Amino acid sequence: MFYLLDILGTLAFAISGVLTAINKKMDLFGVFIIAFVTALGGGTLRDMLIGHTPVSWMRDLNYVYVIAAGFFIALIFRGRLSKLRKSLFLFDTIGLGVFTLVGLEKGLIAKLNPTVCIALGTMTACFGGVIRDILCNEIPVVFRKEIYATICILGGTVFFILMELEIPINVIYLVTSGVIIVVRLMAVYYKWALPAPYKY
Amino acid sequence: MFYLLDILGTLAFAISGVLTAINKKMDLFGVFIIAFVTALGGGTLRDMLIGHTPVSWMRDLNYVYVIAAGFFIALIFRGRLSKLRKSLFLFDTIGLGVFTLVGLEKGLIAKLNPTVCIALGTMTACFGGVIRDILCNEIPVVFRKEIYATICILGGTVFFILMELEIPINVIYLVTSGVIIVVRLMAVYYKWALPAPYKY
Amino acid sequence: MFYLLDILGTLAFAISGVLTAINKKMDLFGVFIIAFVTALGGGTLRDMLIGHTPVSWMRDLNYVYVIAAGFFIALIFRGRLSKLRKSLFLFDTIGLGVFTLVGLEKGLIAKLNPTVCIALGTMTACFGGVIRDILCNEIPVVFRKEIYATICILGGTVFFILMELEIPINVIYLVTSGVIIVVRLMAVYYKWALPAPYKY
Numbered sequence: 279m280f281y282l283l284d285i286l287g288t289l290a291f292a293i294s295g296v297l298t299a300i301n302k303k304m305d306l307f308g309v310f311i312i313a314f315v316t317a318l319g320g321g322t323l324r325d326m327l328i329g330h331t332p333v334s335w336m337r338d339l340n341y342v343y344v345i346a347a348g349f350f351i352a353l354i355f356r357g358r359l360s361k362l363r364k365s366l367f368l369f370d371t372i373g374l375g376v377f378t379l380v381g382l383e384k385g386l387i388a389k390l391n392p393t394v395c396i397a398l399g400t401m402t403a404c405f406g407g408v409i410r411d412i413l414c415n416e417i418p419v420v421f422r423k424e425i426y427a428t429i430c431i432l433g434g435t436v437f438f439i440l441m442e443l444e445i446p447i448n449v450i451y452l453v454t455s456g457v458i459i460v461v462r463l464m465a466v467y468y469k470w471a472l473p474a475p476y477k478y
Numbered sequence: 479m480f481y482l483l484d485i486l487g488t489l490a491f492a493i494s495g496v497l498t499a500i501n502k503k504m505d506l507f508g509v510f511i512i513a514f515v516t517a518l519g520g521g522t523l524r525d526m527l528i529g530h531t532p533v534s535w536m537r538d539l540n541y542v543y544v545i546a547a548g549f550f551i552a553l554i555f556r557g558r559l560s561k562l563r564k565s566l567f568l569f570d571t572i573g574l575g576v577f578t579l580v581g582l583e584k585g586l587i588a589k590l591n592p593t594v595c596i597a598l599g600t601m602t603a604c605f606g607g608v609i610r611d612i613l614c615n616e617i618p619v620v621f622r623k624e625i626y627a628t629i630c631i632l633g634g635t636v637f638f639i640l641m642e643l644e645i646p647i648n649v650i651y652l653v654t655s656g657v658i659i660v661v662r663l664m665a666v667y668y669k670w671a672l673p674a675p676y677k678y
Numbered sequence: 679m680f681y682l683l684d685i686l687g688t689l690a691f692a693i694s695g696v697l698t699a700i701n702k703k704m705d706l707f708g709v710f711i712i713a714f715v716t717a718l719g720g721g722t723l724r725d726m727l728i729g730h731t732p733v734s735w736m737r738d739l740n741y742v743y744v745i746a747a748g749f750f751i752a753l754i755f756r757g758r759l760s761k762l763r764k765s766l767f768l769f770d771t772i773g774l775g776v777f778t779l780v781g782l783e784k785g786l787i788a789k790l791n792p793t794v795c796i797a798l799g800t801m802t803a804c805f806g807g808v809i810r811d812i813l814c815n816e817i818p819v820v821f822r823k824e825i826y827a828t829i830c831i832l833g834g835t836v837f838f839i840l841m842e843l844e845i846p847i848n849v850i851y852l853v854t855s856g857v858i859i860v861v862r863l864m865a866v867y868y869k870w871a872l873p874a875p876y877k878y
Contacts, residue, residue: 299621305672307628308621322527327722329731331529336594353675394736408813413608415617417815421699421708428707472705475753499821505872507828508821522727531729536794553875613808615817 280451284380285344287373290366291317292348293359295410300356302414312410313349317341319406324381324398328388371462375455377403378430382437382454396434403430425465425472433458480651484580485544487573490566491517492548493559495610500556502614512610513549517541519606524581524598528588571662575655577603578630582637582654596634603630625665625672633658680851684780685744687773690766691717692748693759695810700756702814712810713749717741719806724781724798728788771862775855777803778830782837782854796834803830825865825872833858 295316299309315322318335325333335341352359359366381402385395404420404427411418420427437454445453464470495516499509515522518535525533535541552559559566581602585595604620604627611618620627637654645653664670695716699709715722718735725733735741752759759766781802785795804820804827811818820827837854845853864870 300675302617303674304617304621305623305674307625307672308618309675311621326526326726327731327733328736329529329729331527332588332590332594333527336528336590339591339593342593356675388732390732390736391739393739393742394732412612412812413618413621415615415815417702417704418708418813421704421711421813423705425707472707474703474705475700475709475756500875502817503874504817504821505823505874507825507872508818509875511821526726529729531727532788532790532794533727536728536790539791539793542793556875612812613818613821615815 280376283372283376285340286369287376288317288341288344289348290369290373291406292345293352293366294370296349296352297356297359298410298414309353310349312413313352314345315413316406316410317345317348319409320377320402320404321380321406323405323409324384324401328384328390328398330384330388367466371459374403374426374430374462375433375458378433378458379451379455382434392438396431396438399434400427400430422474423471425470426462428472429458429461429465432461480576483572483576485540486569487576488517488541488544489548490569490573491606492545493552493566494570496549496552497556497559498610498614509553510549512613513552514545515613516606516610517545517548519609520577520602520604521580521606523605523609524584524601528584528590528598530584530588567666571659574603574626574630574662575633575658578633578658579651579655582634592638596631596638599634600627600630622674623671625670626662628672629658629661629665632661680776683772683776685740686769687776688717688741688744689748690769690773691806692745693752693766694770696749696752697756697759698810698814709753710749712813713752714745715813716806716810717745717748719809720777720802720804721780721806723805723809724784724801728784728790728798730784730788767866771859774803774826774830774862775833775858778833778858779851779855782834792838796831796838799834800827800830822874823871825870826862828872829858829861829865832861
């Protein structure tokens with residue numbers, strides 16, 4: 279189940295990468311790489327930082343196949359994906375929740391401090407988008423308006439509070455990803471944004 | 479022989495890096511770093527991803543010396559290098575073939591899957607240019623028009639087909655790099671490019 | 679004492695990161711990340727390159743706390759920091775000296791060649807700024823006008839010359855960081871810059 283959601287999130291991230299790269303007028307190789315880093319860039323950075331090498335996608339090629347599938351799906355249906363925007367957004371939000379959990383888990387396995395684990399969860403979920411934006415020559419959108427990194431930090435905090443309370447791990451997983459998904463949906467619905475401190 | 483070609487490729491990549499950095503009006507430090515990452519950035523990223531650390535150039539300083547040589551040569555002869563464009567392009571193409579082989583080999587040594595090995599070969603040959611372009615604040619040229627990444631993937635595929643056929647490794651090396659070099663020359667001559675999927 | 683200076687340097691780098699990010703109109707998450715990478719990006723890259731993982735800040739959270747402190751201080755006092763520019767510049771310069779020493783030391787511990795150690799020292803001191811500039815979508819300032827990377831290389835060279843002379847390590851530390859700090863102050867005062875080779 280968890281693995282299935284992870285795959286679904288990867289697919290959604292890859293598709294959103296394809297659409298971004300097409301807007302940047304990239305060729306097929308560029309489009310594929312942008313799909314790849316959008317989906318796997320955050321986890322790859324995480325693995326390099328904690329020394330979990332060869333990085334995860336080199337050990338489990340299913341992620342690469344899912345991205346290849348997302349690449350072809352998005353290319354073929356790119357004219358009709360606008361009608362699926364809501365489904366895509368939902369998958370993307372599921373990805374955000376699941377990717378955060380994957381990062382938290384990898385941090386725990388490496389016996390790292392909760393603060394570092396939360397950073398790894400946020401990185402797994404959000405830094406694929408950061409690398410995508412850098413490769414597209416943009417200031418990362420998550421640094422400017424999107425609030426999702428903050429939501430991942432919130433989710434990670436909930437995770438460790440529940441750990442302290444010795445709640446069963448499956449429940450913690452459900453609640454953490456639930457919090458992330460619900461708050462993300464609310465953030466988009468109510469147009470929440472972090473303030474940008476102005477200069478004075 | 480192989481090592482010599484590797485050095486020649488590194489030199490060509492470094493020189494092309496110097497010329498790019500001068501166009502961007504960088505100072506001497508910037509020019510050196512751009513020469514360095516153009517030549518060694520792809521291999522460095524590869525080593526970090528597979529956990530082959532300290533990364534290769536820290537273990538074999540000859541690469542660093544070659545880049546320093548390329549740096550000085552390119553600075554001194556920068557006015558006359560335009561006349562050597564064809565030679566430089568040839569060296570660069572040799573570099574593409576040899577770097578791909580180096581990446582494939584490192585993947586095999588790390589016992590990684592053929593798909594991953596091909597990715598590592600392509601990365602070794604092409605991602606120095608990607609990092610160079612990011613540092614120069616451009617969308618990487620290999621994502622937009624240059625076809626050479628696709629040629630490295632083709633070369634890697636040929637490599638593994640020949641491996642399946644149990645052909646002697648030296649022959650495989652020769653054929654693989656030969657394919658990459660010849661197809662690259664043809665691609666430039668006939669102006670082949672990957673299509674960029676348009677929006678509709 | 680050394681640790682204290684390291685912390686002071688981290689604080690100054692973080693504060694300068696905050697000010698840069700505010701100028702780029704980033705939100706609070708973006709500002710924090712820019713503060714973080716300005717201070718710790720160079721050391722993080724160094725650790726990944728030499729395979730010292732999990733990277734340093736994951737093992738010693740004090741650096742993360744110092745950056746959080748710098749983040750809040752800079753946000754609260756951002757209107758008044760212009761009056762403290764000289765103090766900040768001094769801390770920043772101390773950071774340059776101390777960070778270079780940290781990088782040199784890590785290279786020695788990993789038994790790397792002096793050339794590589796000097797590269798690691800320079801990277802620790804200067805590449806946080808490089809990553810900051812990339813995330814802010816700028817060509818890194820250290821590649822264009824600031825001379826400080828060259829000063830770190832000079833400091834590293836002094837370090838190894840003194841090592842050859844078998845001078846006590848504490849004296850070497852003092853002299854090396856002293857050289858970096860004094861030359862940096864002189865470079866800014868006299869407006870030294872590396873030449874940018876022009877095209878012809």
